[in-house]
Amino acid sequence: MRLPRIFRTTPFRLTLLFLGLFASAASAFLAYIYVATAGEATRRTEQEITREMRSLVGAYDRAGFDAVNQSVIERAASERSFLYLLMNKDSKRVSGTIEESPVEKFTGQPTWTSFQVTDADLQGHVTRHPARGLQERLSGGEMLFVGADIGEDEAYVEKITRALQGAAALVVILGLAFGALFTRNVTRSMAGLTTVVEAVRNGDLAARARVRGTRDEFDELASGINEMLDRLERSMAGHRHAGDAIAHDLRSPLTRLRARLEAAYLDVEAGKGDPTQALAQALDDTDGVLKTFAAVLAIARLQAAGTAPDPIVFDAGAFAGDMAELYEPLCEDKGLDFAAELGNDLPVRANREFLAQALANILDNAIKYTPSGGAIMLRVRRRSSGEVEFSVTDTGPGVPDADRERVVERFVRLENSRSEPGAGLGLSLVAAVAEAHGGRLELAEGPGKVGEMGPGLRVALVMPRA
Amino acid sequence: MRILIVEDDLQAADAMERGLTEAGHACARAADGEEGLGAARNGEFDVMIVDRMMPKMNGVQLIETLRREGDQTPVLFLSALGEVGDRVAGLQAGGDDYLVKPYAFAELIARVEALSRRRETGSVQTLLKVGELEMDLIGRTVHRQGKEIDLQPREFQLLEFMMRHAGQSVTRTMLLEKVWEYHFDPQTNVIDVHISRLRSKIDKGFDRPMLQTVRGAGYRLDA
Secondary structure (H helix, E strand, C coil), X not given: CCCCHHHHCHHHHHHHHXXXXXXXHHHHHHHHHHHHHHHHHHHHHHHHHXXXXXXXXXXXXXXXXXXXXXXXXXXXHCCCCCEEEEECCCCCEEEECXXXXXXXXXXXXXXXXXXXXXXXXXXXXXXXXXXXXXXXXXXXXXXXXXXXXXXXXXXXXXXXXXXXXHHHHHHHHHHHHHHHHHHHHHHHHHHHHHHHHHHHHCCCCCCXXXXXXCCCHHHHHHHHHHHHHHHXXXXXXXXXXXXXXXXXXXXXXXXXXXXXXXXXXXXXXXXXXXXXXXXXXXXXXXXXXXXXXXXXXXHHHHHHHCCCCCCEEEEHHHHHHHHHHHHHHHHHHCCCEEEEEXXXXXXXXXXXHHHHHHHHHHHHXXXXXXXXXXXXXXXXXXXXXXXXXXXXXXXXXXXXXXXXXXXXXXXXXXXXXXXXXXXXXXXXXXXXXXXXXXXXXXXXXXXXXXXXXXXXXXXXXXXXXX | CEEEEECCCHHHHHHHHHHHHHCCCEEEEECCHHHHHHHHHHXXXXXXXXXXXXXXXXXXXXXXXXXXXXXXXXXXXXXXXXXXXXXXXXXXXXXXXXXXXXXXXXXXHHHHHHHHHHHHCCCCCCEEEECCEEEECCCCXXXXXXXXXXXXXXXXXXXXXXHHCCCCEEEHHHHHHXXXXXXXXXXXXXXHHHHHHHHHHHCCCCCCCCEEEECCCEEEECC
């Protein structure tokens, strides 16, 4: 048998649990009240009976049997009286308000008993009340019984009991009602999230949870889910875009490669020409394709991981010095003036290989796009923010303000750079490396226009303080 | 040279075997890690080429086992995984070099040959000699035909690597890895410039060039 849905929800189960705990605590509390109040009423009555008994026994001891008899007769006539029975030595009734002692077996010691008294009012209604009484033997051998109607006490206790029962019922009913309300609320809050999760599972990545602005846990969860979906959607879009871009970027070299191989094959088949040149070119094409692949893979892995693997702390200046040493001859060969300004004591925490790749990409770009006679400056310094900045400034044509954000995107190559080799992944990889280290990539204008040169580009890789 | 190829991709293993055989090497093959372990225990090889990801026993486990048994045969790991940590893990397991798929065949041959030579020159040398070229590793001097050649520190390291692998092709990537200790792929011909500088120092003014460019592969220092 399946339970109705509400019984299977976590909030309802929690409600039942808390209700159970609360009910136990309430029962213990009510039981204490019962014992304290009901017991107290009986005890008070017994005290009063004892006091009355002492007073009568005192009168007997002082003035004898007749005085007591007189007192009993007088007191029995008063408005709110005790129950009295005075018996002689033969246990025969002498005076009092009841006919015979309710004590069945009297041992001679003072004896308490509980009994019933019947009472008839003026209309003749007979009611029976519970009563309590004490019987004692007087020193002369006579017997005195003093009792009291405890009907009012009983009624009081009964009232309390009934009130307690009502309270218990109220606790359970209210608890269940609040539980149901709470459950409904939570379920309703969850329902929105469940709908979103289901929609996403069915492939609708655009589904979003409603944030009600109540700033509670559900809102937090909803905005968390939304943020996660945003990120996922961006990443999926990125992958889709990358897929398209790879297809686009690889199609042309692969087509070229195929054409070259086909031509070489036909030439060889026709017995004319030497295919070596075509094959060498085909190899170069293949290498180009593989390089593009490697770069796309590296970017994808960095973005997927979110952080760079195996970071170590090393000196940025010395690190950049090695890079400068590697690249300086290349600049010289291209007729570029190369300068390096490397700060001391600049620790960075990074994956050395990724950082080297990033800096190499920036330098590669600068060398590629700066015409002969220009200059390239590699600089490492600490910013006032404490961040360590690697910057490469060139005197090439630069990147127009409007395009600076775009050139960082994958496969984006500006029109005037299409003639240069490369897949347009260089700066994307730098950006991915920067991001994976908690840093960023900044593009700005270079030193400005000087004659044929400029305005240049300044590319800065900013790493957080180690 | 006897080479053991441990690779579960049979097509890739076929291509490798064909290429290495054409290059004059004798190849044996194993299709998974366990088979590779048996072959390595029973045969004498100059170099092992081991794929990292294989059924039954992966490449890293295979090499760890062999190294524990005292087998010091040089190992070139092949992997489709290219992450930094993977290479480090491969080298820590006892691999001597690491090549990421897909690779240029010239790169594979160059690395395999570099590994085999490495074992022969295990003892500490203080003098390298390739034809007319002499390198004093302690005095940090280089002479050709008795004439001293002045080299920058990095040029010295570059030439040392070329001399240790004289007669073998070395690729640009190998040079970047072994001489500069960078594991990235430069977009520009940054290594070529360093080689041409070195070449102008050791070959200029002499009747015969020693530092050769090998098309599609890299460079080679001939005696």
